[in-house]
Amino acid sequence: xxxxxxxxxxxxxxxxxxxxxxxxxxxxxxxxxxxxxxxxxxxxxxxxxxxxxxxxxxxxxxxxxxxxxxxxxxxxxxxxxxxxxxxxxxxxxxxxxxxxxxxxxxxxxxxxxxxxxxxxxxxxxxxxxxxxxxxxxxxxxxxxxxxxxxxxxxxxxxxxxxxxxxxxxxxxxxxxxxxxxxxxxxxxxxxxxxxxxxxxxxxxxxxxxxxxxxxxxxxxxxxxxxxxxxxxxxxxxxxxxxxxxxxxxxxxxxxxxxxxxxxxxxxxxxxxxxxxxxxxxxxxxxxxxxxxxxxxxxxxxxxxxxxxxxxxxxxxxxxxxxxxxxxxxxxxxxxxxxxxxxxxxxxxxxxxxxxxxxxxxxxxxxxxxxxxxxxxxxxxxxxxxxxxxxxxxxxxxxxxxxxxxxxxxxxxxxxxxxxxxxxxxxxxxxxxxxxxxxxxxxxxxxxxxxxxxxxxxxxxxxxxxxxxxxxxxxxxxxxxxxxxxxxxxxxxxxxxxxxxxxxxxxxxxxxxxxxxxxxxxxxxxxxxxxxxxxxxxxxxxxxxxxxxxxxxxxxxxxxxxxxxxxxxxxxxxxxxxxxxxxxxxxxxxxxxxxxxxxxxxxxxxxxx
Ligand code: G6P
Numbered sequence: 001x002x003x004x005x006x007x008x009x010x011x012x013x014x015x016x017x018x019x020x021x022x023x024x025x026x027x028x029x030x031x032x033x034x035x036x037x038x039x040x041x042x043x044x045x046x047x048x049x050x051x052x053x054x055x056x057x058x059x060x061x062x063x064x065x066x067x068x069x070x071x072x073x074x075x076x077x078x079x080x081x082x083x084x085x086x087x088x089x090x091x092x093x094x095x096x097x098x099x100x101x102x103x104x105x106x107x108x109x110x111x112x113x114x115x116x117x118x119x120x121x122x123x124x125x126x127x128x129x130x131x132x133x134x135x136x137x138x139x140x141x142x143x144x145x146x147x148x149x150x151x152x153x154x155x156x157x158x159x160x161x162x163x164x165x166x167x168x169x170x171x172x173x174x175x176x177x178x179x180x181x182x183x184x185x186x187x188x189x190x191x192x193x194x195x196x197x198x199x200x201x202x203x204x205x206x207x208x209x210x211x212x213x214x215x216x217x218x219x220x221x222x223x224x225x226x227x228x229x230x231x232x233x234x235x236x237x238x239x240x241x242x243x244x245x246x247x248x249x250x251x252x253x254x255x256x257x258x259x260x261x262x263x264x265x266x267x268x269x270x271x272x273x274x275x276x277x278x279x280x281x282x283x284x285x286x287x288x289x290x291x292x293x294x295x296x297x298x299x300x301x302x303x304x305x306x307x308x309x310x311x312x313x314x315x316x317x318x319x320x321x322x323x324x325x326x327x328x329x330x331x332x333x334x335x336x337x338x339x340x341x342x343x344x345x346x347x348x349x350x351x352x353x354x355x356x357x358x359x360x361x362x363x364x365x366x367x368x369x370x371x372x373x374x375x376x377x378x379x380x381x382x383x384x385x386x387x388x389x390x391x392x393x394x395x396x397x398x399x400x401x402x403x404x405x406x407x408x409x410x411x412x413x414x415x416x417x418x419x420x421x422x423x424x425x426x427x428x429x430x431x432x433x434x435x436x437x438x439x440x441x442x443x444x445x446x447x448x449x450x451x452x453x454x455x456x457x458x459x460x461x462x463x464x465x466x467x468x469x470x471x472x473x474x475x476x477x478x479x480x481x482x483x484x485x486x487x488x489x490x491x492x493x494x495x496x497x498x499x500x501x502x503x504x505x506x507x508x509x510x511x512x513x514x515x516x517x518x519x520x521x522x523x524x525x526x527x528x529x530x531x532x533x534x535x536x537x538x539x540x541x542x543x544x545x546x547x548x549x550x551x552x553x554x555x556x557x558x559x560x561x562x563x564x565x566x567x568x569x570x571x572x573x574x575x576x577x578x579x580x581x582x583x584x585x586x587x588x589x590x591x592x593x594x595x596x597x598x599x600x601x602x603x604x605x606x607x608x
Contacts, residue, residue: 262406285418
């Protein structure tokens with residue numbers, strides 16, 4: 001949802017800003033722009049299209065400023081166009097602003113400013129911001145920082161803002177509220193970005209701002225202020241990711257790289273939580289009085305929610321606690337019945353998804369104990385929650401999530417085991433068995449990838465010509481079907497649906513006709529016969545069938561069979577999802593699409 005980047009130092013700002021934008025393009029890519037402070041004031045170059053289009057504008061090579069801000073946009077208010085692109089300037093062209101988020105009361109502010117003779121060039125919500133800053137600066141004799149603070153006090157909604165001014169050519173001010181922004185500490189220089197990976201080639205040391213904290217940046221000097229403009233101190237956080245983890249490393253696309261990184265992501269997520277014949281360790285989740293909780297909620301969006309669906313089975317089977325999984329945007333508006341007896345787990349790769357953060361705040365306000373699971377150290381969700389723990393998947397850049405999903409399932413499974421050990425709800429033999437299975441997953445993930453890739457590429461050629469694909473399964477296999485279907489539709493634009501195999505005959509089977517592909521996932525011996533009957537029902541109606549399984553099938557009358565190693569059916573999604581990720585990837589490639597940046601989507605949805 002828009003990427004913002006900034007630089008203040010001794011070097012030329014332009015190449016650093018463009019490099020940052022290219023890394024943030026996964027957040028939005030319908031227009032891009034850059035502003036630097038030049039000797040004659042603020043230069044502002046912007047264009048509809050990708051960062052490449054911005055780089056192709058000859059004027060950009062004339063920029064010689066050493067302080068600047070830049071933006072790659074995912075349109076909310078105002079269609080993608082050059083005039084709607086950021087940075088936006090105030091009427092006097094003294095203040096330039098880039099913004100990620102949504103100003104909900106922009107119409108009201110625009111009216112106020114129009115009444116005060118300001119004029120607007122764009123249809124965006126953002127353009128009110130530089131004008132409001134100018135208004136406070138001009139009419140009240142405020143300092144740069146005071147003018148920014150007064151303007152921010154008027155804003156409703158979410159914002160990460162970078163502001164530069166021709167009146168204060170050596171100063172940049174940044175502030176955030178409910179939108180992500182990190183400050184990278186350099187040597188006599190400072191970098192700003194919407195996320196950490198975009199800056200890893202420059203620094204591993206970061207400052208993280210809380211809501212409505214301000215940073216006033218002059219090259220390497222940074223002063224921090226709270227919302228009342230009282231000076232505050234901030235500690236530097238050093239990130240463990242290295243720069244190469246945010247590069248493609250010879251792979252054609254980030255998604256393919258991230259699929260192949262899953263063995264490592266899973267291994268690092270298991271980390272020191274599990275050791276042979278030892279209780280599971282989670283020092284960070286030592287929640288007192290665990291027995292007092294009567295229900296668990298898992299709340300998330302998109303793929304993270306799908307990981308939650310898999311985890312529901314684990315919490316119910318191992319902890320004997322009713323577990324509900326909810327979509328964050330639904331949860332937050334339906335007055336859920338939760339209270340102090342509820343353990344609410346919020347899962348978010350980025351830790352910045354607006355709906356998930358809002359859902360967490362709501363759960364907290366209702367008295368629930370909240371746990372955040374994120375892949376990004378210090379992300380907003382971890383700062384809001386009572387407890388937090390991390391997946392260690394490394395930076396995930398492709399819009400379609402892969403390694404974060406499998407790492408989330410592994411982490412949630414270990415939390416379920418950890419709680420079950422404390423609650424003594426199931427025998428140690430059951431838990432030891434699952435622990436052993438989890439520890440073997442990295443190797444098995446490698447096997448799935450190596451064994452199935454060539455056949456999947458072949459199948460992708462056929463599927464790429466199709467209009468509809470159906471995914472079916474039962475239990476955790478149904479949850480994988482949901483994730484497989486989402487992967488396919490988001491990057492190949494082929495319509496697909498996931499159905500609980502037994503539910504197919506209650507409607508969807510009407511859509512099955514000659515030549516349609518149905519992908520069935522089957523990893524639970526106890527349910528095998530039932531699912532086989534459902535597959536037979538679609539074969540009878542002319543469907544082509546693809547089966548992902550680790551079972552001994554009584555016969556092999558299916559068009560494609562992808563075999564995966566055996567494991568506990570509770571965690572089998574970590575393996576069975578991989579052929580589906582690869583299938584979506586190769587179908588998208590076959591169609592010549594941009595796998596990493598599918599149309600209309602963004603990696604991190606920081607607006608509701
Ligand atoms: C977007 C992304 C998905 C992701 C979802 C939730 O829709 O495209 O890949 O699963 O947001 O993101 P989060 O960062 O909260 O896991």
